[in-house]
Amino acid sequence: MSPLLDAFWRAAAYCLHPRVILLSLAPLLLAGGLTLALGWYFWEPAVAGVRATLEGWSLIDALLKWLGSVGAGGLRALIAPLVVVALALPAIVVLSLLMVALFMAPALVTLVVKRRFADLEAKRGAALWRSVLWSLGCTLVALLALVLSVPLWFVPPLVLVLPPLIWGWLTCRVMAFDVLAEHASAEERRTILSEQRWPLLAIGVICGYLGAAPTLLWALGAAALIFAPLLVLVSVWLYTLVFAFAALWFAHFALAALQRMRVATAPVPSLPPQTIVPLPAP
Numbered sequence: 361m362s363p364l365l366d367a368f369w370r371a372a373a374y375c376l377h378p379r380v381i382l383l384s385l386a387p388l389l390l391a392g393g394l395t396l397a398l399g400w401y402f403w404e405p406a407v408a409g410v411r412a413t414l415e416g417w418s419l420i421d422a423l424l425k426w427l428g429s430v431g432a433g434g435l436r437a438l439i440a441p442l443v444v445v446a447l448a449l450p451a452i453v454v455l456s457l458l459m460v461a462l463f464m465a466p467a468l469v470t471l472v473v474k475r476r477f478a479d480l481e482a483k484r485g486a487a488l489w490r491s492v493l494w495s496l497g498c499t500l501v502a503l504l505a506l507v508l509s510v511p512l513w514f515v516p517p518l519v520l521v522l523p524p525l526i527w528g529w530l531t532c533r534v535m536a537f538d539v540l541a542e543h544a545s546a547e548e549r550r551t552i553l554s555e556q557r558w559p560l561l562a563i564g565v566i567c568g569y570l571g572a573a574p575t576l577l578w579a580l581g582a583a584a585l586i587f588a589p590l591l592v593l594v595s596v597w598l599y600t601l602v603f604a605f606a607a608l609w610f611a612h613f614a615l616a617a618l619q620r621m622r623v624a625t626a627p628v629p630s631l632p633p634q635t636i637v638p639l640p641a642p
Contacts, residue, residue, distance in 0.1 A: 364559050367612035374472070374608045375601065383467055387459035387600045388593070395452060395596060403444070411440035449595075450506060453527065453571060454499055456599035457534065461495050464600075465538045465607045472611040473543070480619055485549050486541035495534045502530035524568035531571075531603070532564030535610040544618050552617050563613065567606035571599060 374380055473480060486494075505526050513519040540549045553560070 370612045371608035375605050383464050384600045388597045406444045407440050410443050457603050460603040461534050468607045469539050469611050477615050482543045483545040485544050485546040491541050494537050498533040528565030528568030531567050531606050532560050536560050539611040539614050570602045
């Protein structure tokens with residue numbers, strides 16, 4: 361079995377571990393609580409602001425009036441809340457990813473190491489502050505790429521390709537760095553990220569598509585807005601589980617690559633010189 365598939369099945373099995381399920385509740389409480397608190401205080405002003413902005417655009421205002429004239433006034437009332445939800449979802453995804461990277465990834469890596477790589481030496485090639493800065497920097501780049509790619513989302517094929525690619529790149533950069541931060545040296549980390557960049561990116565893109573699954577919960581239209589508080593919690597928990605699976609997949613793959621690299625580069629112990637003992641004279 362290839363290292364990529366081997367790591368996949370191991371990560372899937374680890375997701376059923378009780379400790380992993382319990383660890384997923386911490387980001388849920390933090391990210392979900394923060395999301396609900398912001399929604400409680402800023403939902404109505406945000407909807408009102410978006411509605412005023414849409415009505416200020418002549419083309420959008422004409423469209424809204426046309427919807428009202430054909431008896432679709434209810435749909436007109438849903439546009440502004442749906443726009444707010446669409447704008448908030450990327451923030452929820454990023455928040456869930458950062459929560460998993462900061463709070464779950466170290467514990468998940470420790471679990472994988474104890475159960476599979478107990479003999480792997482920890483060289484501590486990156487301190488915590490470097491991991492935090494790396495995650496924040498990659499997140500800013502991904503958010504900028506998302507904003508710049510928004511006009512391309514109106515091209516039907518690209519909307520199914522660009523967001524998962526951007527999320528996949530972000531997941532790859534954040535998770536691969538975090539799982540190697542403790543056990544790989546700086547040089548080993550750079551080598552693995554360079555030599556395994558395509559498998560790592562493939563893991564990230566697949567997890568990016570998996571991360572798009574919770575978004576389907578908001579495709580319920582008006583029902584999604586009615587159950588918005590519950591859907592927020594469910595979405596955050598699903599995002600947390602997807603990113604936890606991603607962290608486990610990256611951990612199994614990257615740490616196995618690190619172990620193989622150390623075995624391949626380990627010096628061969630030299631044999632002690634043989635001492636020739638002369639045979640006694642007959």
